[in-house]
Amino acid sequence: MKTEQRVMLGVDVESDWGSGSRSGIETVLPRLLALFHECAVRATFFVVGELAAAFREQVDPGGPHEVGSHGLTHALLDRLDWDGVMREVVGSKERLESAGYEVRGFRAPFLRSPPWLATIVRDAGYGYDASEGSVYPDPRVFFSRSRRPRRQDGLLRLGVSTLRDRITPASLTYLRLYHPLGLRLFSPSAHFFSCHLHELLEARGGWQRLPSPLRRLHGRKSGQAAFRILETLLRRPGLRFVSCREFLDEAL
Numbered sequence: 333m334k335t336e337q338r339v340m341l342g343v344d345v346e347s348d349w350g351s352g353s354r355s356g357i358e359t360v361l362p363r364l365l366a367l368f369h370e371c372a373v374r375a376t377f378f379v380v381g382e383l384a385a386a387f388r389e390q391v392d393p394g395g396p397h398e399v400g401s402h403g404l405t406h407a408l409l410d411r412l413d414w415d416g417v418m419r420e421v422v423g424s425k426e427r428l429e430s431a432g433y434e435v436r437g438f439r440a441p442f443l444r445s446p447p448w449l450a451t452i453v454r455d456a457g458y459g460y461d462a463s464e465g466s467v468y469p470d471p472r473v474f475f476s477r478s479r480r481p482r483r484q485d486g487l488l489r490l491g492v493s494t495l496r497d498r499i500t501p502a503s504l505t506y507l508r509l510y511h512p513l514g515l516r517l518f519s520p521s522a523h524f525f526s527c528h529l530h531e532l533l534e535a536r537g538g539w540q541r542l543p544s545p546l547r548r549l550h551g552r553k554s555g556q557a558a559f560r561i562l563e564t565l566l567r568r569p570g571l572r573f574v575s576c577r578e579f580l581d582e583a584l
């Protein structure tokens with residue numbers, strides 16, 4: 333009998349494309365929670381600390397999903413000094429915990445971080461880090477030994493998960509960009525899949541900081557089309573989507 337492939341599902345929760353508005357939390361999150369319920373999916377929401385109160389209105393700490401930190405303000409950690417990174421890592425954990433969540437995981441915004449991030453994350457009392465890899469396809473991960481979850485320097489690392497080409501991040505962004513081929517590229521060895529709330533918003537123009545051709549590309553298949561792509565993946569036979577906590581507790 334073919335064994336089921338367990339995949340960690342991570343959802344990054346931040347304001348919409350840096351605009352500061354929260355439509356993702358207000359309009360997408362309720363639909364996403366309903367979809368997860370229908371598909372018996374459990375996810376880890378990596379939530380920006382300053383959005384803890386808005387998020388708490390929709391996601392109960394006693395529910396099926398896990399909540400991790402995505403920084404305090406979604407600042408780029410590789411542009412901050414030690415104290416600045418401390419504020420983001422420690423401050424977000426405090427904010428989310430005072431909203432009632434038990435926070436074990438950290439995920440750096442844009443997966444950009446200084447090389448000493450893990451020390452701060454570990455010392456702040458997190459159990460795992462999900463900041464490895466790149467938001468862009470990266471040939472360096474092709475032969476990388478950091479493709480699986482592992483324990484390193486007293487901290488669990490999620491490792492880098494890719495599509496079948498072994499260089500493209502396993503994320504909704506690339507399933508949209510490569511659509512309709514994207515879903516076929518989902519790898520039987522992927523162990524982590526990520527998406528953002530704002531990808532599921534209608535009429536997205538793409539990430540505003542990108543040059544306009546790239547921005548149009550990045551807005552491709554967003555909103556309802558993105559929901560359909562995500563739902564197809566979540567319902568795929570043989571895949572079981574779980575929170576990072578659940579995956580790591582069983583695997584390591």
Ligand SMILES: [Zn+2]
Pocket residue numbers: 344346402406440441442
């Ligand atoms: Zn983010």
